[in-house]
Amino acid sequence: MTGEIFLMDSNENLIPMSEAEYDSEKILQELLAKYPQLLAGDQINSENPRKWILVTREVGIPEKEDSPDIWSLDNLFIDQDAIPTLVEVKRSGDTRIRREVIGQMLDYAANAILYWPVEKLKLLYEAECQKNGEDPVQYLSSKLNLDTEYEDFWSDVETNLKAGKIRMLFVADDIPSELQTIVEFLNDQMERAEVLAISIKQYAGKSLKTLVPRIVGQTATARIKGARGPKKKWDERSFFEDLQKRASTEEWNIAKKIYTWVNEKKFGIWFGEGKKTGSFVPIFIHNGIKHYLFAVWSSGYVEIYFQWYKPRKPFDSEEKRIELLNKLNSLENVSLPQDSINRRPSIPLNVLLQGQNLETFFNIFEWFIDEIKKH
Numbered sequence: 282m283t284g285e286i287f288l289m290d291s292n293e294n295l296i297p298m299s300e301a302e303y304d305s306e307k308i309l310q311e312l313l314a315k316y317p318q319l320l321a322g323d324q325i326n327s328e329n330p331r332k333w334i335l336v337t338r339e340v341g342i343p344e345k346e347d348s349p350d351i352w353s354l355d356n357l358f359i360d361q362d363a364i365p366t367l368v369e370v371k372r373s374g375d376t377r378i379r380r381e382v383i384g385q386m387l388d389y390a391a392n393a394i395l396y397w398p399v400e401k402l403k404l405l406y407e408a409e410c411q412k413n414g415e416d417p418v419q420y421l422s423s424k425l426n427l428d429t430e431y432e433d434f435w436s437d438v439e440t441n442l443k444a445g446k447i448r449m450l451f452v453a454d455d456i457p458s459e460l461q462t463i464v465e466f467l468n469d470q471m472e473r474a475e476v477l478a479i480s481i482k483q484y485a486g487k488s489l490k491t492l493v494p495r496i497v498g499q500t501a502t503a504r505i506k507g508a509r510g511p512k513k514k515w516d517e518r519s520f521f522e523d524l525q526k527r528a529s530t531e532e533w534n535i536a537k538k539i540y541t542w543v544n545e546k547k548f549g550i551w552f553g554e555g556k557k558t559g560s561f562v563p564i565f566i567h568n569g570i571k572h573y574l575f576a577v578w579s580s581g582y583v584e585i586y587f588q589w590y591k592p593r594k595p596f597d598s599e600e601k602r603i604e605l606l607n608k609l610n611s612l613e614n615v616s617l618p619q620d621s622i623n624r625r626p627s628i629p630l631n632v633l634l635q636g637q638n639l640e641t642f643f644n645i646f647e648w649f650i651d652e653i654k655k656h
Contacts, residue, residue: 286484286491298484298491303372303454309481310355310370312492313452314338317358320368320450321479324496332425333358333366337405342389343396346592354389357402361425363437365402366448367393373455383463386449390474394447395592399439440551443573443589444473451478456497464497472555515552515559515579523559523579532630535639536577542643548574560584567653574646582627583642585609591623594656601652608645612638 284300303309313319314335322331336357341350356368369386410417418431427434441447451460456478467476477496484491515523517540525533543550543563549571553560559579565572572593576584587606590596596605602622609628610617613635617626633639 284482284484286493288486288489288491296487296489298486298489301483301485301490302374303483306355306370306372306375309372309452309454310338312481313356313368313370319479319481319492319494320358320366320452321494321496322360324494325477331360333360334406334421334424335409336365336402337409340405342392344392346396346597352385352389352392354393357405359402359406359438360448361427362441363434364441364446364448365393365438366450368450368452370452373453373457380459380463382451382460383467386451390447390449394442394445395588397442398592399435399442402438403435439571443571444551444553446473446554448475448477452481453478454480454482456480461497514554515561517552517561520552520559520561520579524581527579528581528630531634532581535630535633538639539577539583562586565650565653567650572650572653574649577630578627581630583630583633584625584627585617585621586625587622588625593653595652596649605645605649608648612641 286298288296288298290296317333317335320331320333322333325331336359338356340354340357342352342354343349344351354367355370358366358368360366367386367389369382369389371382406421407417410420421427421431421434429437451464456464460478464476464478479494480497481492481494484493521533521537521540524536528536540550540561543561546563546565549564549566551562551564551573553562553576560576562576563574565574570593573586573589575586578584587602590602590605595601599622603619606617606619606622609615612628612632614632615628615638617628633642
C-alpha cells in the first residue's frame with residue numbers, strides 16, 4: 282500500500298502519515314463496533330446523515346427456521362429509520378473481497394430477512410448494552426435521536442426486514458475495482474435494499490493513527506436515491522389513484538373489494554414505499570406474531586407471499602405450502618409452478634374478475650388464517 286497524508290500540529294509542524302495495513306480484519310471490526318461513525322453516515326445521505334447503533338458482532342444466520350446458524354455476519358447495525366445494516370469486513374489483501382464476498386453477503390441478506398425474528402435482534406442489542414453498562418432504551422434514544430417509543434422502533438425494524446428494506450455494506454481498507462463495479466450495479470438495480478462499499482484507509486506516523494472513510498460505488502442514481510430517503514410512503518388514497526391510472530375500472534373494483542375485505546377482517550395494513558409502484562399488505566397478528574398475507578400492487582397484481590410463509594408455522598412445512606399452492610391453482614386460469622412455494626408469484630387482478638375466483642380467493646385465505654390459529 283502507498284500514499285501519504287500530512288497533519289499539522291498547533292506549532293505548524295508537519296507530521297507525515299503513511300498508509301498502513303490493518304494487522305487483521307478483527308481490528309477493523311472492533312473499530313467499527315466502537316466507533317460506528319466510521320461507516321460514513323454523512324456520505325451515505327448528506328441531507329439526512331445516517332446514525333447507528335450496534336446490535337452485536339458476529340451475528341449468526343440460519344439457513345432454515347429453528348435450525349442452527351450456519352453463517353456469521355461480522356457486524357449488525359441499525360440506523361435511525363430502523364433499517365438493519367449488514368456489515369462484512371475484509372482486508373484488501375483477501376482475494377475473497379473481489380467476487381466471493383458478494384455471494385456471501387447476498388446469502389446473509391436473503392436468509393436474514395426470512396429467519397431473523399426481531400425479538401432475537403432486540404435481545405442481542407440489549408445484551409450488548411448490558412455488557413457495556415448502558416440502558417438499552419436511553420442508549421437507543423440518545424444515539425439515534427429518536428422520538429418514537431422503544432417497542433415501536435423494534436416493530437419498525439421487523440417491518441423493514443419483512444419488506445426487504447435493508448442495507449448491505451462491504452468495508453475494507455481498500456475497495457478493488459471489481460467489487461466497486463458489482464456494488465454500483467446492484468445498488469442501481471435494487472428497489473428496496475441498498476448496497477454500498479466503504480474504504481477506510483489507515484495512516485500512521487509518530488504514534489498517531491488517522492482513519493479516512495470514503496463511500497465507494499455510489500453512482501449518481503444511487504446518491505439521488507439515498508439523499509431522498511424513503512422513496513414514497515403510499516396510503517389508501519395514493520394507492521387507488523395510481524391504480525386507477527394503470528388498470529381498468531373492473532380491476533380497480535377488485536382491488537377495492539380486497540381492501541374492504543381486509544378492513545372487515547380487522548387486519549393490519551402496511552403500505553409500501555415503492556418509488557413508482559404502490560402496494561398494500563394485509564397483516565394478520567396471532568399470539569403476537571405478524572403474518573403477512575399477500576401484497577396488492579398498483580401495477581395490477583396480487584403477489585402471494587410464499588417466501589414469507591416459510592419461517593412461520595404451519596407453513597414452514599413444504600406440504601402445507603403445496604396444499605396452499607393447489608388451492609390457488611384451483612382458481613380459474615391460475616397455474617402457478619411448483620417452485621412457487623419458495624418464491625413470491627403473482628396473480629393478475631383481472632384473473633380475479635373471472636367466475637367465482639374472488640370469492641374463492643377470500644375463502645383460501647380464510648382457510649390460511651384458520652390453519653395459523655390451529656398452531
